[in-house]
Amino acid sequence: xxxxxQIHNQNPQPRxxxxxxxxxxxxxxxxYPTDSGYALGCLIGDKNxxxxxxxxxxxxxxHNFTLVCRDLSELxxxxxxxxxxxxxxxxxxxxxxxxxxxxxxxxxxxxxxxKKKTIGIRVPExxxxxxxxxxxGEPLMSTSLILPQQExxxxxxxxxxxxxxxxxxxxxxxxxxxxxEPTTVVDLTSGYPEIMRHGAGDVSVFE
Numbered sequence: 020x021x022x023x024x025q026i027h028n029q030n031p032q033p034r035x036x037x038x039x040x041x042x043x044x045x046x047x048x049x050x051y052p053t054d055s056g057y058a059l060g061c062l063i064g065d066k067n068x069x070x071x072x073x074x075x076x077x078x079x080x081x082h083n084f085t086l087v088c089r090d091l092s093e094l095x096x097x098x099x100x101x102x103x104x105x106x107x108x109x110x111x112x113x114x115x116x117x118x119x120x121x122x123x124x125x126x127x128x129x130x131x132x133x134k135k136k137t138i139g140i141r142v143p144e145x146x147x148x149x150x151x152x153x154x155x156g157e158p159l160m161s162t163s164l165i166l167p168q169q170e171x172x173x174x175x176x177x178x179x180x181x182x183x184x185x186x187x188x189x190x191x192x193x194x195x196x197x198x199x200e201p202t203t204v205v206d207l208t209s210g211y212p213e214i215m216r217h218g219a220g221d222v223s224v225f226e
Contacts, residue, residue, distance in 0.1 A: 020185070020186065021181060021184060021185045021186060021187070021188055021189060021190065021191055022042075022189065022190050022191070023177075023178075023181045023190075023191050023193060024038070024039060024190060024191070024192055024193065025192075025193040026039075026147055026192050026193070026194055027194075028052065028145070028146065028147060028194040028195045028197065029146055030146070031146055031147045031150040033150070033154075036147075036150045036151060036154050037154055039051075039151060039190055039192065040151060040154040040155050042189060042190055043060075043061065043062060043151075043155060043159075044062065044155075046061075046062070046065055046067060046068060047061070047068070047189035047190055048060075048061045048068040048071050048072065048188045048189050048190075049061070049188060049189060049190040049191070049192065050164055050180050050184060050188050050190070050191045050192065051147065051148065051151065051192040051194070052145055052147055052148070052177075052192060052194035052195070052197040053087070053115075053143045053145050053148050053197060053198075053202075054113075054114070054115050054143045054144050054145045054148075054197065054198060054219070055115035055143075055163075055197075055198050055200055055201055055202045055218060055219040055220075056163060056164065056197060056198050056199060056200065056201055057163075057164040057175065057177075057180060057197065058087070058161045058162060058163055058164050059072050059075065059076070059161065059162055059163075059164050059188065060087065060151075060159040060160065060161040061159070061160050061161075062157075062159075062160065063086065063126075063127065063130070063157065063158060063159075063160045064127060065160070066129065068160075069084075069129060069130070069160065071187070071188075072162055075166070075184070075187055075188070076162065076165065076166065076167065077167045078162070081132060081134070082132075082162070083119055083132050083137060083138065083139045083204075084130045084138065084139060084160055084161070084162055085117050085138070085139030085140065085141050085160075085161050085162060086126070086130075086138060086139065086140055086141070086158040086159070086160060086161070087141050087142075087143060087148065087152065087158055087159045087160075087161040088140060088141070088142050088152065088158045089142070089149060089152035089153060089158075090112075090113075090142060091105075091108065091109055091112060091142065093157075093158060094108070094140060095123075096123065096125050097122065097123055097125055097126050097138060097140065097158070098120035098121065098122060098123060098126075098138060098140050099120065099121040099122075099123055100120060100207075101210065103210065104120070104207050104210065107207065107212065107224075108140070108207070110224075111220075111224065112141075112142040113142040113143055113144035113149075114142070114143075114144060114220055115143070115198070115200070115202050115203065115218065115219035115220040116141065116202055116203050116204075116205060116220055117139045117140070117141045117202040117203070117204045117205070118139065118140050118141065118205050118207055119137050119138075119139055119204065119205065119206040119207060119208060119215065120137060120138060120139075120140055120207055120208060121135075121136060121137055121138075121208055122136055122137055122138035126138050130160060135208070137206075137208055139204070141161075141202060145194070145197060147192060147194045163201045163202070164180065165201065166183060176196070177191060177192075177193035177194070177195070178193070181193075198219060200218045200219040201216065201218040201219065202216075202218050202219060202220070203216060203217055203218040203219060203220050203222050203225075204216040204218070205225050212225035212226075214226065
């Protein structure tokens, strides 16, 4: 049975945040709000939860998963970045951007792109997400909550997410409306920005 937890989107209640984080540490798969719509998240090394995400979203092995980080202090642990790339990422975080970078050996192979060995890195500015990451003390393995049956441009409200995923995820955080566009995805593996998906945020700096 899926638990629906209402958390204030500007002043997250610490007790509720700790409750969710305790479940994540026990292997829970959660649906949670970000600054560009809702996402699915779990522990980095949780193979079972990752396979559940693949099943829910009908993802193939080429999908780039994302590590959602509190800030850039963990960037060098999980991604290989040169100084120019780091400056570009730093200047645009936190924000609704996912940066595709070459993954380090710290990233489990099952999370990397099967051929390119890349990983997405993102630092959102949503208070709920930041509170979860602060309490967890490590990045969340994450992907946008876009369901196979979802129509282009369709925005799912928290109660709809709960109804659609009841029994398939462990927790749905109701943080209210949090935007309708997915992140803008920027590939930085070649040393210069290449926009892979236009979404939320100003993309002019990458063009």
